[in-house]
Amino acid sequence: MRGRSLTFIEGEVNIPSTNCAGRNDWNRRDVLQSLVKASVATVACGLPRALPAETKGRAKRVVCIWLDGAMSQLESWDPKPGTEFGGPFQAIPTSVPGLSISELMPRMAQQMHRFSIIRSMHTQYEDHSRGVIPIQQGDPKNRGVTYPLLGSAVVKLLGKEDSDLPPYIHIKPGSGGFMFQDAGFLGPKYGALALGDGKAPPNLVVPQDEFKARVDRRRQMRDRLNSRFDQQRLTDSSAAYNQTYRVAEQMARHAELFDPSRLRPDDVARYGGSQLGRHLLQARQLIEAGVTFVKVTMFHWDTHGDNFNCHLDGVSQVDQALxxxxxxxxxxxxxxxxxxxxxxxxxxxxxxxxxxxxxxxxECWSLGMGGGGVQSGGVIGKTNDLGTFNAHEEYDIGHVYHTVFRALGIDPLLEEYDNGGQPLPIANEKCGAITQLLA
Amino acid sequence: MEVQPQAVRLEKSLIHPRQLLCCRFDADGTRLFAAGHDGRLYRQTLADGQLTGVDAHRGWVEVMLASPNRLLLYTADSWGQVHAWRATDDPLEPAWTIEKACATGLRSAALSRDGKLLATCGNEPVVRVFSAGNGKLIHELRGHEQPVFSVAFHPDGERLVSGDLHGVVRDWDIINGQCARTLEARSLFKVFEHYRQGGVRAMTFDPEGKLLYCGGFQGTNANQAQGAPMVIPIDWSTGKALPELTPATAFNGPLSDLAFHPAGFLVGAGSSEAGGMLWFWKPGEGKAVHSISYKTSLRRFDFDPSGQRLAVTAFGDSNGQRGGNGRRLNERQQYVGFNGEAVLFTWQPAVPMNPSPQKS
Structure with missing residues (x-):
C-alpha cells in the first residue's frame, strides 16, 4: 500500500465544472442518455461494447464512524497551527511526506499512507436538526420520499439483505433495537440492528432440547399467520415486526459476536480502552464475520464550549481506535x-x-476515508491558509455518496432505486464521484 | 488603604487585536503585559493606552508570571516554549528560552515565592521544575496518570502541588523530587459516556500556606463546559478536603483562575455563555461575599503591586460578537475573529466629576 503514489496531495483536483454550491452541472438523466447513445453507436460500428464508466470498485463492506455533533477539522485532519484560528495545538508529520495532521492524532499519523482525507467538504446545513439525517442520506433532492441512510442504501444496492448475519449493524452508546427508520422508502428489511452500548438485546440465547422444538413450531405457525396477514394488510410497522424476528434469529445463531464481554482485554487496550475503542473492535469482528455495513456512533462532539479540552479527550480516543x-x-x-x-x-x-x-x-470541513476502492495517502481539496473557506474545488456530501458507491462497485449513474415503480437516483444527481479518490 | 471586596468597580477596558489569555502588571503598576492567541507579548501603558508588542511565541501564550520584584517576566505557550524577559527592556527580547518545557500542550506554570523555581505542566502526566534564573531543568516529576492542568508552589518553598484532569493532586517535595502524598479534589472531575470533563483548573495557597484551594467546575454535560464553578479548600496539615466554596448566585461555567489578594481574600475568575465573573471569598465563608460580572468570558488575572487594581484578560469580543453557527461575516463581508480585552477593575475611589460650572 505504501508504495502506491498519488498525484493529488494538497488538493489539486480536477472534477468537471461545478457551480457555487459545489455540485456538477450535469445530471443522471443526461449521462444515461449520452451513454445509451454511445453504446448504440459502438454496437453499430461492430466494436466491443465499451463499459460506460469505470466500475471496478473493490470494497465489499463498510465501517462508517459517525462523530455526532461534529468534530473540529482544525483539531484533526486539517490543522492550521500558529494561525489566527489555529487553536493551541500543533501539527505533526505523517507517514505521507508533506502531509501533516493534528498532534492529537499521532497514531493515525503513522497510518496516513493507508488513509485519505477530503479537506474541502462544503455542505448545506449549519444545524444538527437539519443536517444529521440529510448528510447520512447523501442529501438527495427532495422528491417527497424518505431516502435511506447510507447503511441501508449499501445493503440494498449490494444485495446483501438476505445474508446469514444482519447486514447492517449500528453500534452506539445508549439504547439499541431495530432502527427500521434508517431504511426510509426501502422498507424495514433494510433497517439497522442497533447494539446499544455494544450489547445485543436480552434473551438472545436459543432454547435447547425439547423446548426448542416448541419454539420452532411456534415460529412456523407465526410465519403462516403472518403470510396470510401480510398479503392483505402489510404495513411498515408489521413488516418491521417480522424483520425483527428474522434479525433476532440471525443474531441468536451468532450470539458470540454480540457479546462485548468476550472482547479480549489486550485487544480492548490496543483500541484505547474507550467506549469508541470497544465499539470499533466489535465492528472489526462483525466485519470479519461477514457483516456488510457497520456504523459506529460516538456522541458529544458539539463543543460550543471548552472545545480544546473536549477534543484533547475525544480526538485521542478516535486516533487510537481508528x-x-x-x-x-x-x-x-x-x-x-x-x-x-x-x-x-x-x-x-x-x-x-x-x-x-x-x-x-x-463551509469547509474534513472527512476521512480509506481501505477498499479508494486511494491511500491522499488529500483531496484544500482550505485557505486560515482554514476559513475552501481554497479551490469543494465537495458536498453527494459527491461522497457517489464516491462511496463507486468504491463499492455500484455506479450511481446507472443504478437507481425502484420505489414502487417510481425510479429514484441512488445519489444526488447534481454531484459526481471524486474520481481522484477512487482506486 | 484597607481593601474590601465589595468596593471593587470596573475601571476600563483595554482593547487588543486578538483574544487574550494572561497578563501581569509591571513593577510600578503603570504598565500591563498581556498575551494570548497571537503569540505576541504586549506592553500597554495604562494611563494613555499606548500599546506595543513583540512576536514572542508560536502557540497560544497560556501563562504569564512575574518575579517577586516584577523585573523578570515569564511567558509559556501551548507548544511548550518558555521565555524569560527583562520587563524593563525596550524593545523586549527573551533573556533565555526553554524550547520544550512540556512535550505537548503546556497549560500552566507557577513560580516559587522566592522566584527561584519555575514549574510547568500540560497534556502529559509530567511536571517539570526549572531554575527560574537560567531555565535549567531541575526535576521531572512523574506520578500522575492524567494530563496535569495546574501547579502551585507552597509558600514555604519546599513543596509543589500539581492537579490533574481526574482531580488528583500530588504534593511534591521539591528538595528530593519525590511525591510526598496524594490529595484529592475529585469532585472537580466528571465522566459523560466517553468524555472526561473538568480537572483542577487553578490552584493557589493562602498566604500562610495553611489551605490549598483547588478550582474548577462540576460539569453537567459532556461537551459544553457547563456546570457550577467550585473551589475545594484542602487543609494542608491533614490533607483533608473542607467544605467547598461556591458562588453566591448561579453561574454556568468553569473557574479559570484563582489567587489571593494581598488583603487576604480569595478571588476567582470564570467564564460562561452569558459572560464572565469575578468572585470574592473571605476566609471561612463558603459563599462568595461579592461578585462582579463582565460582558464576556474572563481568564487569568493579576493584582497590581499596590493591591488597588486587578487586571483580567477577557476572551470574548469587545464588539459584542458572541460566536454562533455558520458563515457570519461583518459588514465588509469579511470573516473576522474575536478581539481581546484586558479589563481593569479598581478599589481606588472614583474620581469625582468636575463640578458644574457656576452660572455667571
Missing amino acids: AALVDDLVVRGLYEETLVLILSEFGRTPKINARVGRDHWP
Missing part, C-alpha cells in the same frame, strides 16, 4: 475489501467563541 482498526484490517487482509469512512454532519467554526468553543461550520 488506527487500531486500520491496522487490524490490514493484518487480516480485509482492508482492501473494507471501506472505512469517518465523518460528522459538518465541521466547526474557525472562529473561537467566548466560551473557548467552536460552533457549527458547514
Whole structure:
C-alpha cells in the first residue's frame, strides 16, 4: 500500500465544472442518455461494447464512524497551527511526506499512507436538526420520499439483505433495537440492528432440547399467520415486526459476536480502552464475520464550549481506535475489501467563541476515508491558509455518496432505486464521484 | 488603604487585536503585559493606552508570571516554549528560552515565592521544575496518570502541588523530587459516556500556606463546559478536603483562575455563555461575599503591586460578537475573529466629576 503514489496531495483536483454550491452541472438523466447513445453507436460500428464508466470498485463492506455533533477539522485532519484560528495545538508529520495532521492524532499519523482525507467538504446545513439525517442520506433532492441512510442504501444496492448475519449493524452508546427508520422508502428489511452500548438485546440465547422444538413450531405457525396477514394488510410497522424476528434469529445463531464481554482485554487496550475503542473492535469482528455495513456512533462532539479540552479527550480516543482498526484490517487482509469512512454532519467554526468553543461550520470541513476502492495517502481539496473557506474545488456530501458507491462497485449513474415503480437516483444527481479518490 | 471586596468597580477596558489569555502588571503598576492567541507579548501603558508588542511565541501564550520584584517576566505557550524577559527592556527580547518545557500542550506554570523555581505542566502526566534564573531543568516529576492542568508552589518553598484532569493532586517535595502524598479534589472531575470533563483548573495557597484551594467546575454535560464553578479548600496539615466554596448566585461555567489578594481574600475568575465573573471569598465563608460580572468570558488575572487594581484578560469580543453557527461575516463581508480585552477593575475611589460650572 505504501508504495502506491498519488498525484493529488494538497488538493489539486480536477472534477468537471461545478457551480457555487459545489455540485456538477450535469445530471443522471443526461449521462444515461449520452451513454445509451454511445453504446448504440459502438454496437453499430461492430466494436466491443465499451463499459460506460469505470466500475471496478473493490470494497465489499463498510465501517462508517459517525462523530455526532461534529468534530473540529482544525483539531484533526486539517490543522492550521500558529494561525489566527489555529487553536493551541500543533501539527505533526505523517507517514505521507508533506502531509501533516493534528498532534492529537499521532497514531493515525503513522497510518496516513493507508488513509485519505477530503479537506474541502462544503455542505448545506449549519444545524444538527437539519443536517444529521440529510448528510447520512447523501442529501438527495427532495422528491417527497424518505431516502435511506447510507447503511441501508449499501445493503440494498449490494444485495446483501438476505445474508446469514444482519447486514447492517449500528453500534452506539445508549439504547439499541431495530432502527427500521434508517431504511426510509426501502422498507424495514433494510433497517439497522442497533447494539446499544455494544450489547445485543436480552434473551438472545436459543432454547435447547425439547423446548426448542416448541419454539420452532411456534415460529412456523407465526410465519403462516403472518403470510396470510401480510398479503392483505402489510404495513411498515408489521413488516418491521417480522424483520425483527428474522434479525433476532440471525443474531441468536451468532450470539458470540454480540457479546462485548468476550472482547479480549489486550485487544480492548490496543483500541484505547474507550467506549469508541470497544465499539470499533466489535465492528472489526462483525466485519470479519461477514457483516456488510457497520456504523459506529460516538456522541458529544458539539463543543460550543471548552472545545480544546473536549477534543484533547475525544480526538485521542478516535486516533487510537481508528488506527487500531486500520491496522487490524490490514493484518487480516480485509482492508482492501473494507471501506472505512469517518465523518460528522459538518465541521466547526474557525472562529473561537467566548466560551473557548467552536460552533457549527458547514463551509469547509474534513472527512476521512480509506481501505477498499479508494486511494491511500491522499488529500483531496484544500482550505485557505486560515482554514476559513475552501481554497479551490469543494465537495458536498453527494459527491461522497457517489464516491462511496463507486468504491463499492455500484455506479450511481446507472443504478437507481425502484420505489414502487417510481425510479429514484441512488445519489444526488447534481454531484459526481471524486474520481481522484477512487482506486 | 484597607481593601474590601465589595468596593471593587470596573475601571476600563483595554482593547487588543486578538483574544487574550494572561497578563501581569509591571513593577510600578503603570504598565500591563498581556498575551494570548497571537503569540505576541504586549506592553500597554495604562494611563494613555499606548500599546506595543513583540512576536514572542508560536502557540497560544497560556501563562504569564512575574518575579517577586516584577523585573523578570515569564511567558509559556501551548507548544511548550518558555521565555524569560527583562520587563524593563525596550524593545523586549527573551533573556533565555526553554524550547520544550512540556512535550505537548503546556497549560500552566507557577513560580516559587522566592522566584527561584519555575514549574510547568500540560497534556502529559509530567511536571517539570526549572531554575527560574537560567531555565535549567531541575526535576521531572512523574506520578500522575492524567494530563496535569495546574501547579502551585507552597509558600514555604519546599513543596509543589500539581492537579490533574481526574482531580488528583500530588504534593511534591521539591528538595528530593519525590511525591510526598496524594490529595484529592475529585469532585472537580466528571465522566459523560466517553468524555472526561473538568480537572483542577487553578490552584493557589493562602498566604500562610495553611489551605490549598483547588478550582474548577462540576460539569453537567459532556461537551459544553457547563456546570457550577467550585473551589475545594484542602487543609494542608491533614490533607483533608473542607467544605467547598461556591458562588453566591448561579453561574454556568468553569473557574479559570484563582489567587489571593494581598488583603487576604480569595478571588476567582470564570467564564460562561452569558459572560464572565469575578468572585470574592473571605476566609471561612463558603459563599462568595461579592461578585462582579463582565460582558464576556474572563481568564487569568493579576493584582497590581499596590493591591488597588486587578487586571483580567477577557476572551470574548469587545464588539459584542458572541460566536454562533455558520458563515457570519461583518459588514465588509469579511470573516473576522474575536478581539481581546484586558479589563481593569479598581478599589481606588472614583474620581469625582468636575463640578458644574457656576452660572455667571
